[in-house]
Amino acid sequence: MGTVYKARDPGLDRLVALKTIVSAAVDSEEARERFFREARAAGRLQHPNIVTVFEAGDFEGTLFIAMELLEGEDLSRVMQIPRSVEDKVKIVIEICRGLDYAHKRGVIHRDIKPANIRLLPDGRLKILDFGIARLGDAHMTQTGLVLGTPSYVAPEALTAGRVDHRADQWAVGIVLYELLTGRKPYASPTFTTLAYQIVHEPPPPLDDGALGLPRGLREVVVKALAKSPGDRYQDLAEMAAELRKVAGLRVPVDSPLSEESRRRSYQENLQEANRRLEAHDLERALEAARRAQAVEPSGREVVKLLEGIEARLASGGAAPLPSSAAVVTQLSARGAAVYRDLGTFGEPPATQTMAFSPVRQVLALAGTDGAVRLWDLAARRRLVVLSTEMHRRAGHDARAVCLAFSPDGKLLAVGHIDGAIHLFDLTRGVELPAKLRHEEMVSCLAFSPDGKTLASGGTDINLKLWEVGGCQSGDPRRELYRQPSAITALAYAGDGKRLVTAHTNRILRVLDAATVRLTATLRGPEAPVNLVRVDPNGRLLVTGSQDRLLRVFDLAAQAPPVSLGPFRKPLTSASFFSDGRHLVTVGLENVVQIWDLDSRAVMASLYGAAEEAFVGVALHGDGEQLAVALADGRIRLWGPA
Secondary structure (H helix, E strand, O other): OOEEEEEEEEEEOOOEEEEEOOOHHOOOHHHHHHHHHHHHHHHOOOOOOOEEEEEEEOOOOOEEEEOOOOEEEEEHHHHHOOHHHHHHHHHHHHHHHHHHHHHHHOOOOOOOHHHEEOOOOOOEEEEOOOOOOOOOOOOOOOOOOOEEHHHHHHHHHHHOOOOOHHHHHHHHHHHHHHHOOOOOOOOOOOHHHHHHHHHOOOOOOOHHHHHHHOHHHHHHHHHOOOHHHHHHOOOHHHHHHHHHHOOOOOOOOOOOHHHHHHHHHHHHHHHHHHHHHHHHOOOHHHHHHHHHHHOOOOHHHHHHHHHHHHHHHOOOOOOOOHHHOOOOOHHHHHHHHHEEEEEEEEEEOOOOEEOOOOOOOEEEEEEOOEEEEEEEEEOOEEEEEEEHHHHHHHHHOOOOEEEEEEOOOOEEEEEEEEOOOEEEEEEOOOOOOOOOOOOOOOEEEEEEEOOOOEEEEOOOEEEEEEEEEHHHHHHOOOOEEEEEOEEEEEEEEEOEEEEEEOOOOEEEEEEEOOOOOEEEEEEOOOEEEEEEEEEOOOOEEEEOOOOOOOEEEOHHHOOOOOOEEOOOOEEEEEEEEOOEEEEEEEEEEOOOEEOOOOOOEEEEEEEEOOOOOEEEEEEEEOOOOOEEEEEOOEEOOOEEE
């Protein structure tokens, strides 16, 4: 497969396991695409029994994947140490829990074996190599289908050539058999003979008495190793529950889904897979189809759909997603007909503000309860609720009024009405201990493009520049600069060389980011500015103010601004297309407007339900999709028609 190094992540100053992939495993463009596709899917898995994937990339032609660095030993070594039957069953239950979580999120491992299971010194278990099990030295067909490590490969991989999540269950059954007996059920010096045994011969029977097995455990092994996938457990949650029952254990397991829940989950994921396929988003369509198959393996619709998606991915025939430029071109010709409403999802409480991750399709919504909820826009599911210590104790905290992601998407800063700033490490889902504050409300936050500085502005008329590295290490250091009046909005411009601040006195100040010296003042708004955005090229600055106008400043020319509007209500959010000449805006009403800043005209207007009020908007998926945060806590999506 490659080499594993103990490495240091300089950005977060942490040790990681860095696995490089041998070039022979990715000797084609299809293999490289498959590597990144599987690695992205693995990176979205967050479970105590699955190793955390931090990053996958390409350095000078060498593919790598950075993962959580784990102590402990592989299960292959631990197997040599005498253990009670109860301990062995506990190990397999943890494997089942981790894999079932992955299966229900559309990810199949395909190479479960003792070497890919690690037992940590504290007794916990982690499954390794998600995202790269389709590469390396596992036996593969000409189409790239992994057969897995030979002794753990499922019969259907050898005969039908197609596998689903139940192939992982077969491998878990082999691991359980090996744990109980000390030997593999199938072994041969040649692959041909081994394959014949796996396909045609039953495993050697277990001797309950000699092995000290509780009643019913042998039947669990037999069912997991059924030759036909349809004769196995529906999923690994069901197998884990049965293992706990027959072994008389009191360890936690995930409750198997009811038949009604299975049907509902199947239909929802099947519909999403078809939507993704219509939008030519094959990667997400594949994940949604796998999620559907994980709860209804025999569903003929999803099996046929998976065959079609995988065939298109293998042939490289995926129709590309529209680029931002293509979307703009279509908008010029077709207007609002370019988009179709993809519906809403989400939950209370009400949303105060939002931010979109710069590296993932994740939307952060700050609730009126002081917590922040992260949503996966592709899967339409909540990832995590980020809560402060006060929120965890009392169920609420001071209202969160502003958010900012770091450029690498690993940190999220949250500003509150009581002056507190909370910093969350998103790689671990925890709040950093650093205590950052203003004397009054924190009105705005922004990370510098290099991620080294967090700028915060407050109604206490202070601009504070925080050293991010110090905040991460627990030693927050900041520089404080008094301003003429309360700060209402701010943004970095010009590759981080300038910092623009807006104030209650209606003046915008352009500061040299290195020296914090004033280089220019911009005038034009006739009411306090609540919104500042800079285009990707650093040339245009747009503002929204309480006078219900959108103003466009040319930072290079420093000419008087161009005014657009008026709107029915003040703007609450805006997002630039990648060309820097087109803009999407929302206010506290039910309409999204897309602007051509050159012609100063609205290209399209998209409407929600009459009772809806839009708080924020973000472009994602190369600009072909719109995500809008509603004031009631929901999210509305628009995608290509």
